[in-house]
Amino acid sequence: MSKCVLVTGGAGYIGSHTTVELTAAGYDVVIADDLSNSDICGVEGVRAITGKNIPFVEMNCLDKEAMDKLFTDYKIDAVIHFAAFKAVGESVAEPLKYYSNNIESFVTLLSTAARHGVNNIVFSSSATVYGQPDVLPATEQTPRKPATSPYGNTKQMCEDILRDTVAASATLKGIALRYFNPIGAHPSALIGELPKGVPNNLVPFITQTAAGVRECLSVFGDDYNTPDGSCLRDYIDVVDLAKAHVTAVSRMLDDKNKERYEIFNIGTGRAVSVLELVNTFEKVNGLKLNYKIVGRRPGDVESVWADTTLAATELGWKAERTLDETLKSAWEWEKRVRGL
Ligand code: UD1
Numbered sequence: 001m002s003k004c005v006l007v008t009g010g011a012g013y014i015g016s017h018t019t020v021e022l023t024a025a026g027y028d029v030v031i032a033d034d035l036s037n038s039d040i041c042g043v044e045g046v047r048a049i050t051g052k053n054i055p056f057v058e059m060n061c062l063d064k065e066a067m068d069k070l071f072t073d074y075k076i077d078a079v080i081h082f083a084a085f086k087a088v089g090e091s092v093a094e095p096l097k098y099y100s101n102n103i104e105s106f107v108t109l110l111s112t113a114a115r116h117g118v119n120n121i122v123f124s125s126s127a128t129v130y131g132q133p134d135v136l137p138a139t140e141q142t143p144r145k146p147a148t149s150p151y152g153n154t155k156q157m158c159e160d161i162l163r164d165t166v167a168a169s170a171t172l173k174g175i176a177l178r179y180f181n182p183i184g185a186h187p188s189a190l191i192g193e194l195p196k197g198v199p200n201n202l203v204p205f206i207t208q209t210a211a212g213v214r215e216c217l218s219v220f221g222d223d224y225n226t227p228d229g230s231c232l233r234d235y236i237d238v239v240d241l242a243k244a245h246v247t248a249v250s251r252m253l254d255d256k257n258k259e260r261y262e263i264f265n266i267g268t269g270r271a272v273s274v275l276e277l278v279n280t281f282e283k284v285n286g287l288k289l290n291y292k293i294v295g296r297r298p299g300d301v302e303s304v305w306a307d308t309t310l311a312a313t314e315l316g317w318k319a320e321r322t323l324d325e326t327l328k329s330a331w332e333w334e335k336r337v338r339g340l
Contacts, residue, residue, distance in 0.1 A: 002028045004078075005022050005076070009032075011056070012037065014242065019031060020050055021239070021245070027246075032057045035058060062105050079118060092150060098150045102151075106158045121174045122174075123177070125176040125263075127180045128147070140264065149299065202277065218291070218294040219274050232271040232273050233304060235268070237319060244311065247317045267305060
């Protein structure tokens with residue numbers, strides 16, 4: 001019988017792509033999402049791509065009764081927990097909104113899973129936990145820096161909550177995946193990133209500018225100590241990232257994990273500058289982007305990219321799609337959303 005994976009936040013950007021890859025790998029999936037920062041079309045897109053009527057439960061992960069019912073209604077074998085708020089600036093303005101939603105919901109999830117004997121949890125962490133590393137690329141052993149926003153702090157705290165809960169249990173297994181910068185969309189263009197309001201992240205801002213929704217992209221700083229002066233990041237294709245979750249779930253379900261709590265960097269290992277990303281987007285899509293160089297964005301780190309050795313050796317996972325393919329897929333998705 002197929003194993004069943006609960007995907008919280010499964011209507012969202014990474015959750016929807018992960019649901020597709022889990023289904024392709026033969027898992028049953030149930031999506032739980034409150035649609036607070038996503039849309040039902042994420043679920044519809046997943047159903048269209050997979051051809052399966054993937055169950056969707058509209059609920060908030062803070063709702064203990066709804067959570068209990070979910071674990072009663074479905075025989076869940078593993079959980080991937082994406083459901084969280086993710087806007088750095090908003091988290092500075094409204095910290096309690098972030099601590100409540102991101103921390104309390106994870107605690108609720110872990111305690112409900114424990115009560116129902118569900119022992120396999122994947123947590124959606126972020127390279128944000130490294131801050132500006134002293135040595136690059138960042139390995140999983142690179143010390144975490146004090147978080148510079150409540151959002152970043154919730155990622156660190158949830159990692160620790162998972163680590164401590166695993167340590168206190170005889171059976172629980174946990175994997176934290178630290179994503180670098182997820183970009184791109186499914187090749188079908190049926191699912192992708194759908195930011196509400198003005199995008200904070202680079203690629204949605206680029207695609208919306210190309211689509212004429214935004215007038216001009218601001219490149220935040222060209223005076224960094226990098227080859228072209230703009231920041232360096234590790235941009236990971238969202239389909240590749242989704243596949244990393246499948247390997248993490250299988251590792252736990254097949255009892256292949258070496259420790260009961262493990263952390264993996266999920267990136268490409270390649271540093272790409274903001275200007276290189278903009279130029280590549282223009283080249284592969286055959287268009288000119290309206291952009292200007294402006295001052296640095298407060299809180300940005302100069303450079304961060306991943307050492308991906310551990311994911312390669314332990315998960316047998318590595319990024320496969322090229323930056324060209326990924327940036328094409330991002331544009332195809334934006335065009336579809338805008339009806340272009
Ligand atoms: C940001 C968050 C990080 C979060 C991640 C989720 C900050 C400081 N960090 O990472 O905590 O985990 O998103 O995806 O917000 N850029 C521009 N113009 C723009 C937008 C971005 O030049 O309009 C530049 C930024 O300066 C940065 C790069 O593009 O150098 C990537 O920015 P972004 O997509 O926001 O990701 P991060 O800042 O790396």
